[in-house]
Structures are given as C-alpha cells and as structure tokens.
Amino acid sequence: MQLKFEDIKKRFGSLEVIQDFSTEVADGELVALVGPSGCGKSTLLHLAAGLEKPSEGRVLADGKMITAPNPQRTLVFQEHALYPWLTLKANVAMALELQNVSKKQAFAEAEGWLERVSLKGFEHYYPHQVSGGMRQRTALARAFMVKPQILLLDEPFGALDALTRMALQDVLQELIAEHKPSVMLVTHDVDEALYLADRILVFSQRPARVLKEFRFEHCERSHDQSGVAQQRKEILSLLGIKTEVHA
C-alpha cells in the first residue's frame, strides 16, 4: 500500500509543528525520518495512523484520505504500549480480538507470533516481568499479527540498550522482508536508519521541514555501516554533530 503526504501543515494551537511536508512512501518501501527530538516527526506518524488530523493538506493511503485509525495501518510505540494487566500472549491476542476474531483463535495465533519473535515460554509472563527488549519483541508481534499494509514505527527501539537494539533491528528486518509492508520509521538513531531504510529524510528543528533526502537502493548494509560511511558522515553533520577526528 502506498502512503502519500500532500502539503501537510500541522499546528497545535499557535505552535507550528510541521511546515509544509510532502512525500510518498511507495508500496514496500521503508522510509526513515531522522531529526532532532521534538521536531514533529512523530506527529507525521500520528497523522498517517489517523490518530490526528493535519491542519492543512491531506494524507492518503492508496489514494484514499485517512480520517480515522484502521488496522491496515499499525503504529508501534517507543515503550509502555503493552497493557500491564495482560500477559504477553493476551497483549498480542488483543490486536485480533479488537477485530472481533474469536478469543480462542486470537490466542492461538498470538502463541505462534510470540514463537516467531523468540518468546516461546514467556506467553504467560506479564510485561513488567520481562526485559525492555522482550517487551518490544511482543509489540512487534502484536503489530505484525494483523498483517498491516502500512507499518508506522515511532522510535520502536529508542528505550533499549545498543546491543539489544541491533538484535531487534534484525528481527524487524526479517519480519519486514517476510511481510513487505510499506514502512515509515521515526528514529533518533542514524545508524538504525542507515541499516534499515531505503530512503532517509533528514529533518530540521521545529517547525519540521526536510533538509535532505538520501536514497539507498543498492547499498550493502551491515551494522558496521562500512557501506554507507559517506552518507552517515553527511547526515550527522546535517544534524549538527561534529564528524572531524579529535585527538
């Protein structure tokens, strides 16, 4: 499914968050939004999810205007989005139950999905009993189980330590390769964007506008970023990070 932003402006009261944003996420493409925190990237995801409405402009999914949330477009949050009163299995199953799938079938599918993200044996644990990485694995299972055509990721691994984050990026990458949704990924982590994205949009401070766009169609990607070292340097300097060698 294709996702299109047309001349989006978004204001919260007098605060201008997004100043004229347009882009298209092609079917199966993964676009990463990188920029300073609080610049309005997450707001773009909320617009695409249908949780909020743009002040001006339109967001379209396959040509149809987005007005309300729809399970075809799933959003994964940074953390705390699992329900503490439900076990991991019940958390995942809820995604199907809310679509009126029978409880029995939802739980059976949830079990399979937990196994898919290597959480077999943890079905009956509550979120507070497992690590942050395991919680985000659960969140990914919950998101993919409804087979979304558009996947919106709002700093999904932002609260994890670097090693866990890389492991989860691989889990995410496999799941995306299997199910081929169109993806919009908001992240602070330039390396995460470089590792996963087909295209990276670098944003300015609020009000957000795109400073530069990078395409990575035929690059070799690895966690050591050796294939994209040049682009990495450029993105970091756009974000105001010094890239000279210090003594």
Add this chain to the structure above:
Amino acid sequence: MSQGRRLTGPKKYLAVVLAVLFILLIWQTAAWSLPDFLMPDIPVVLARLFQSVQEQEFLDGLLGSMSRLGTGYGFAMLFGIGFGLIGGVLFFFRETLRTAIIILQSIPSIAWVPLFLIVMGFGNLPIIVVVALGAFFPMALSVMNATESVQPVHVSAARVMGASRWQLLKRVYLPAVMPELITGAQLAFGNAWRALISAEMLIGFGEGLGRSLAYSGEIADMVGVMTNILVIAILATLIDQVILEKFKQRVLRYQYV
C-alpha cells in the same frame, strides 16, 4: 512485591490477633469497671449471640439488612463505575459531574432521611436509597479520577488496533482504573455500611441490625446493644477483608506476580 515492605505469613496473623485482643481487652476492662447493666462482660454477650443466631427473628433481620445493603451498594457500584467511566471519555461531563459530586458528598447521606421518608414513604426504599447515595459518590469519584491517569499511549495503541469507543472503555479504561476502582469500592462499602445502620436505626422499619440495635437501647438491654454491635463489626470486617480483599487479589493478580 519486594521483601521487607509488608508482613507475610505468621507475623501478619499475629498482628491481626493482637489487634482483636486489644479491642476485646478495652471492652472487658470497661465491663469490669462499670456495673453489668451498663457494660456487659464478653462471655455474656457471646452467649446471647450464640442464642440469637438460632432464632428465626434474628436471621430474618440479618437477611433484611443484607438485602438492603446489597441492593443499595449494588446500584451504587453499577452507576458509580458507569458514570465514572463515561466521565473518563467525555471531559465536559466529567468536570460537571465531579463538581456536583463534591458538593453533594459533603452532605451525610443520612441527612436525606426526613425528605426520603416523606417522598418515598415508610419502607425499604428510603433506606436503600440512603445506602446507594453514600456509596455512589466515592465510587464514581475514584473511577473518574483514575480515568484521568490512564496512559495516553494505552488509548492510542487500542485506537490504532481499531478499537471502538465501547471496546476502549471495556478493554482499556476499565482494566486501567481497576486498582482505584477497588479502593473506591472498599471506601464505598464503608460508607454504605454506616449509612445502612444509621438509616435503620433512624427509620426503624421492619427487621434489621440497626433497628434491633436501636430497640435494645430503648429497652435498656445492654447485652442486646453489644451483641448487635459485635455482629455489625464482625460482618463488616468479613465483607471488607475477606470478600473485597479476595476480589482485589484476583482482579489485580498481575500486580502481585
């Protein structure tokens, strides 16, 4: 729960037993220092209690009190939870209702008895309404206040998964406010119980604990007074500490693992 922050096992039971013994000691001390017709001894009261529970009249009274309590408290729970949850999603309604509750709950529910007696007539109904009023306010207020602290991300996550308004209430708001709801239910029970006994004493309709207590007082039967007080104390403690506590541990199981 981490160790050392609460008593468990035998120590906890010991604390409970000590508290009960302490109360009984004060009672018995009073009984020793006052003449029998003013303050009866514990064994005398226990003997009367034992005799009473075998009498149909006493059991009917107990049943009457319990059914008035159950009806009033039940309605209060239903409406309190309902209004509280609706207030959680309709912000204007919430502010209006909250202000109304804050004003109304400053009036002890027993104060309405003269009015209700005339409007509803002499019978079960005014007692039930007084019980329901006493319990409704803390119930609605705790649920409503708790809905404000429901995490926005929990609501957003459910909306993204396609939850309807009704599903949001049932699957997100209700479980999220459950801890405060149960605290509210315990608070509401205390109010309901006090309202029940006072209303029964005041109205003196039919059979019931409050009626029987008031009557014993009128005929200067102190053994009867203390027996009724004992029954009131035992019942309330049982309902609150056994039934409501068990319910709490069951519903909030996830907090105890």
